[in-house]
Amino acid sequence: MVILTTLNLLCGITYLIIGMFTLLNDSRNRLNKLFFIICLSLAYWAIMFSFMNRSHDANSANTFYVYSALSWSIFHCLLLHFIIVLTGREELLKKRFTYGLFYFPAVISIYLYFFQPLSAQNFVKTNLGWVALEAMDRGFIWTNFYNIYYLSYMVAIVYFLFRWWRNSEIIREKKQAKLILITILISGVGAGITDIILPLFNILVMPSIGVILVIIPIIGTWYSIKKYKLMDINPDHFALEVLKIMNEGLIIVNHEGIIKDINNGALQLLGYEKSQLMDKSASLLLSEKTELLKLMSCSSLELEIVKSNQDKLPILLSSSILVDQWGDSLGIVGIFQDISEIKQAQKKLMKSSDELELKVKERTSELSKANKELEYEIVKRIEMQEDIKILAYHDHLTGLPNKRLFNDRLNHSILAAAKQGESLGILFIDLDSFKRINDTMGHAKGDELLRMVSIRLTNTIREMDTVCRVAGDEFLILIHHLEGEHYIREVAERILNILKLPFTINNSDLYITTSIGGAIYPTDGHDVETLIKNADIAMYSAKEKGKNKYELCTPALKDSLVKEMKITNSLYQALERDELELYYQPQLNILSGEIIGLEALIRWNHPELGIVSPGDFIFIAEKTGLILPIGEWVLRTACIQNKKWQDEGILNVPIAINLSVNQFQNTQIVEMITKILKETQLDPNDLELEITENIIMKETEYIIESLKKLKQLGVKVAIDDFGTEYSSLNYIKQLPVDKIKIAMSFIWGININDKDEAIINVIIVLAKNLGLKVIAEGVETREQLDFLRDQMCDEVQGYYYYKPMPAKQIEALMSR
Numbered sequence: 001m002v003i004l005t006t007l008n009l010l011c012g013i014t015y016l017i018i019g020m021f022t023l024l025n026d027s028r029n030r031l032n033k034l035f036f037i038i039c040l041s042l043a044y045w046a047i048m049f050s051f052m053n054r055s056h057d058a059n060s061a062n063t064f065y066v067y068s069a070l071s072w073s074i075f076h077c078l079l080l081h082f083i084i085v086l087t088g089r090e091e092l093l094k095k096r097f098t099y100g101l102f103y104f105p106a107v108i109s110i111y112l113y114f115f116q117p118l119s120a121q122n123f124v125k126t127n128l129g130w131v132a133l134e135a136m137d138r139g140f141i142w143t144n145f146y147n148i149y150y151l152s153y154m155v156a157i158v159y160f161l162f163r164w165w166r167n168s169e170i171i172r173e174k175k176q177a178k179l180i181l182i183t184i185l186i187s188g189v190g191a192g193i194t195d196i197i198l199p200l201f202n203i204l205v206m207p208s209i210g211v212i213l214v215i216i217p218i219i220g221t222w223y224s225i226k227k228y229k230l231m232d233i234n235p236d237h238f239a240l241e242v243l244k245i246m247n248e249g250l251i252i253v254n255h256e257g258i259i260k261d262i263n264n265g266a267l268q269l270l271g272y273e274k275s276q277l278m279d280k281s282a283s284l285l286l287s288e289k290t291e292l293l294k295l296m297s298c299s300s301l302e303l304e305i306v307k308s309n310q311d312k313l314p315i316l317l318s319s320s321i322l323v324d325q326w327g328d329s330l331g332i333v334g335i336f337q338d339i340s341e342i343k344q345a346q347k348k349l350m351k352s353s354d355e356l357e358l359k360v361k362e363r364t365s366e367l368s369k370a371n372k373e374l375e376y377e378i379v380k381r382i383e384m385q386e387d388i389k390i391l392a393y394h395d396h397l398t399g400l401p402n403k404r405l406f407n408d409r410l411n412h413s414i415l416a417a418a419k420q421g422e423s424l425g426i427l428f429i430d431l432d433s434f435k436r437i438n439d440t441m442g443h444a445k446g447d448e449l450l451r452m453v454s455i456r457l458t459n460t461i462r463e464m465d466t467v468c469r470v471a472g473d474e475f476l477i478l479i480h481h482l483e484g485e486h487y488i489r490e491v492a493e494r495i496l497n498i499l500k501l502p503f504t505i506n507n508s509d510l511y512i513t514t515s516i517g518g519a520i521y522p523t524d525g526h527d528v529e530t531l532i533k534n535a536d537i538a539m540y541s542a543k544e545k546g547k548n549k550y551e552l553c554t555p556a557l558k559d560s561l562v563k564e565m566k567i568t569n570s571l572y573q574a575l576e577r578d579e580l581e582l583y584y585q586p587q588l589n590i591l592s593g594e595i596i597g598l599e600a601l602i603r604w605n606h607p608e609l610g611i612v613s614p615g616d617f618i619f620i621a622e623k624t625g626l627i628l629p630i631g632e633w634v635l636r637t638a639c640i641q642n643k644k645w646q647d648e649g650i651l652n653v654p655i656a657i658n659l660s661v662n663q664f665q666n667t668q669i670v671e672m673i674t675k676i677l678k679e680t681q682l683d684p685n686d687l688e689l690e691i692t693e694n695i696i697m698k699e700t701e702y703i704i705e706s707l708k709k710l711k712q713l714g715v716k717v718a719i720d721d722f723g724t725e726y727s728s729l730n731y732i733k734q735l736p737v738d739k740i741k742i743a744m745s746f747i748w749g750i751n752i753n754d755k756d757e758a759i760i761n762v763i764i765v766l767a768k769n770l771g772l773k774v775i776a777e778g779v780e781t782r783e784q785l786d787f788l789r790d791q792m793c794d795e796v797q798g799y800y801y802y803k804p805m806p807a808k809q810i811e812a813l814m815s816r
Contacts, residue, residue: 003051004129004207010216011020012046018222034082035221041078042218045071045211053129053207058120061130066117072211073109073146076153077102082159087164087177105149129207147196154188176224183220187213249315249338254331257282269315271308299392302339314343326627345617396467397447398454406468406476414521419544424521425479425488428535429457429495432547434473445505449512450715452505456498461491465741467662476532482520485552492516492550500548509588513548515539524553537561568620570606575633579605583804586627586813587656587775587797590789595814597688599656599777599797600638601804602630622662627709630662632672639680639687641807646686654716656688661695670709684714690741692720704734711736718775732770740767744778747798757787758777764791 019039022032036160048068055061081102084092093099122133134143158181165177191210249266253259259277267274270285277284281770301319304312393405399407410426417424431453438446450473457467466478477495478490495516502509502800517539525531534553544553551557574580580602587597604612621627638655645651663669677684689710695703707717718739719732723746742763749756760776767774776788779798788796805813 004209005050005214007209008046008050008053009214012043012050014215015046015218016082018218019043022222031085032084034078036083038075038078038082039218041071041075042214044068047076049208049211055130056645058123058125058130061123061125061132062118062120062467065123065130065132066114069110069113069117070752071434073113074106075104075214080153080157080160083160086180087160089160104203105145105153108151109146112138112145126207131207150192150196150682154184154192157184158188168483178816179220180217183217185197193725249336250333251282251336251592252331252333253282260331266336269307269313270305276308303555305336314339330617333512334380337604398451398469400454400458401466401468401474403468403470403476404472406466406478407528407532410478410531413478414531416525417521418526423482423484423490423523424520424531425477426521426531426535427477427479427483427488427492427495428473428517428519428539429477429551430515430543431499432515432538432543434512434537437510437512441505441510445510448505449503449510452503453499453512457495460494460498476535485520488520488552489550490516492518496548496550498614515541515542515547516550518550519554520552524558534558564620567606567609567612567617568624571604571617571620571624571626574604574606575629577607579607580630581605581806582634582641583806584655584810585793585797585804586802586810588801589794590785592795593801595651596795597653597656598642598651599658599690599804600634600641601658602634603804618660625659625662627662630667631660636676636680639676639682642686643680643682645811646682646816650684650811651800654686656690656718658690658720659695661692664691664695664706670706673710673715675711678716685716688716688739689721690718693722693724704736708736723759737772739773739775742774742776742793744776744798747776747778747784747788748780750781750784760788760793762790764793768792 016039019036022039024038026032038296045068048064049381052061052064052068055064081093084090094100102338118132118135122135124131124133161177161181161184165174168174168177187210194213196211211451229752247265249269250263251259251266252261259280259282261624262274262277265355267277286303301317303317307313315336316339317334317336319332319334322782393402393408394400395402401806410424413424416422434446439451450469454467454469454475457477461467461477461479464480466480468476470476477491479491496514499512499514502511504510517537519525519531519533519538521531521617524534537557538551538553541557542549546553581604583601583603584598585601586595587599588594589596602614602618604617605614618627621630635657638657642651642655659669666672673687673689677687691707711717716738717736718741719735719737720741721743722740724743740763742760746756746760746763749758751761764774773794775795776784776793776796777797779785779788779796779800781800784798785796785800
């Protein structure tokens with residue numbers, strides 16, 4: 001019993017593995033799909049019989065036998081179906097009703113053995129397992145129906161395989177037919193004896209082993225797949241990759257000239273859909289009757305084929321015969337390309353050739369006359385070309401190579417450096433404040449200065465290197481055979497030092513500084529444009545850091561610029577797209593914990609970057625001037641929101657808004673705030689403006705005067721980030737300030753740095769003595785809160801109590 005149980009289980013697993021292997025070998029092949037289904041059916045059959053043999057009683061054995069009937073009832077239909085397709089007799093199954101007739105015995109068997117199963121009394125236990133005896137009470141026909149079905153389908157299978165073996169002229173097919181025929185005969189005879197004859201005569205020798213014997217033809221078929229490429233003779237396997245990538249037309253036909261595959265290049269040339277040509281005769285495409293033999297093996301054969309719109313297309317065809325390892329022909333593969341343009345060009349050339357002959361004769365006489373004139377002109381032209389070359393590739397003011405020549409040299413240097421594995425250096429030089437020299441001293445002296453700068457630059461570098469004047473006060477230097485980053489730094493420092501020396505123009509000394517950016521090949525780019533661009537980026541970084549210095553390009557520098565440019569471009573449309581939003585952070589009385597104010601903080605809901613904090617885009621807004629419309633939007637939105645809350649009885653506290661230096665430099669700042677207060681009808685006492693100390697240091701008198709006007713309106717003024725900028729007590733004394741806000745950098749030092757605690761104490765004492773309120777921002781811990789309360793700070797805000805939140809969350813908070 002254990003032996004047959006194990007054998008059945010092993011066979012089931014083997015069927016699954018062989019079926020999966022065959023399907024994966026070519027999942028589009030119909031034969032492979034049929035063979036896979038057969039293997040699944042056998043695996044199910046074998047596993048059910050394995051369970052049946054392990055059953056402890058006849059009822060359990062009967063149950064597994066009934067379920068196994070779903071497999072062995074349909075198996076012979078599936079096997080015959082597979083053999084019909086394999087032997088090329090598919091025309092027998094062309095009509096749909098034939099499938100019903102074909103699989104009808106399987107349906108009857110399922111009915112007899114699944115829906116009208118045997119009883120437990122028909123099962124007898126032997127040493128090897130359970131034996132199922134035929135029920136003799138069904139009548140002769142129904143009792144022997146499965147035997148008749150089995151024998152008739154097996155005879156048909158043997159017949160089709162025998163005919164295929166006898167009639168095939170292909171060696172490979174004969175070997176396949178012989179192998180499969182022998183293995184099916186062996187298993188068929190064995191299964192017939194054990195599964196039909198012995199049970200028919202009630203000879204209880206062993207349980208059914210038909211499903212085990214079937215493994216012989218299954219392995220035989222699998223061996224054919226490996227040995228003779230059975231079910232693997234597919235044009236896709238010869239030219240699949242070529243079919244995918246070729247722009248030329250590629251077509252594969254069998255011995256009868258039937259198209260078996262065609263690539264996209266051919267379909268585009270011919271204007272057909274693939275379904276219109278597959279399994280059609282190749283003669284459909286030929287404009288004239290051409291024997292297939294002539295097309296079997298040709299090289300560069302010109303002929304015409306017919307497109308889908310019946311136009312004729314001239315092509316150049318090359319073909320060869322596909323053969324297997326036994327020398328049998330599989331078909332023909334042909335590659336062709338459209339030569340219609342070549343044909344048209346040939347016609348034009350023939351016509352032009354005739355016309356040319358006439359013109360040559362006419363021109364010959366004219367040319368002989370013009371030869372003498374040309375000799376004279378050539379000499380003059382050579383001289384002019386030399387002059388033009390100098391003008392085209394050199395700067396007219398300094399005589400240095402211009403940008404065009406520099407790019408050409410840099411490109412050649414990159415190619416040479418790539419081959420030799422060397423590095424190159426590029427320096428981008430820009431004279432600081434050169435426009436001021438032109439404006440104050442005149443363009444003539446500015447030009448003279450540029451000539452003197454170019455001489456110094458040329459004398460600073462090696463003879464092999466190149467100095468170029470790009471435009472205006474910008475220069476480029478190409479450094480060959482760069483030994484390392486240290487050398488480009490040395491050159492940059494030499495240039496900074498040499499240009500610091502005075503330039504004497506008309507007996508007057510003139511001093512200038514310069515900003516330099518550097519890039520290295522291949523680290524910072526592999527082409528001319530990228531290298532110059534990255535050197536330019538580094539130069540602007542040097543200018544932003546105070547000028548009169550050099551900077552080398554770094555990945556961080558490039559990434560920050562790309563991000564800044566992306567944010568800048570998006571920021572121009574942020575207002576129009578309604579992407580800006582105000583968050584509000586509550587300010588609390590440190591003693592009572594009551595909310596006594598809100599600070600409006602801008603957020604940007606970027607469609608790609610998500611929430612962008614002010615620190616990432618406010619400085620860009622200030623650089624581009626967008627801070628003015630954004631600042632006005634913040635003021636207006638915050639005032640409208642505060643007024644709405646007051647009218648709805650949700651909250652009635654002042655709202656604090658930050659103002660930048662750029663907004664104060666706008667001379668209309670007081671008028672704008674006044675206008676917004678009138679439009680929103682917000683009480684000026686409920687608006688608090690936060691300014692930083694650096695605002696006071698720019699146009700002090702104007703700033704103080706503007707703040708006084710705002711103060712007269714009733715608007716409150718607070719100094720933000722106090723202690724981090726220019727803390728001038730004199731200006732604080734003059735300013736109409738109501739409140740001082742301690743910078744969070746000091747708050748974070750509480751219980752960590754004694755100096756931060758001392759500074760906080762001094763600021764609070766100073767504010768109290770000046771009659772000002774003090775608020776601390778960035779309070780995040782209980783220890784910080786306790787320290788500030790002990791120092792008699794008035795107000796606090798920070799994550800300890802509330803994070804900044806949208807207006808709806810503020811409303812939800814106040815409704816608790």
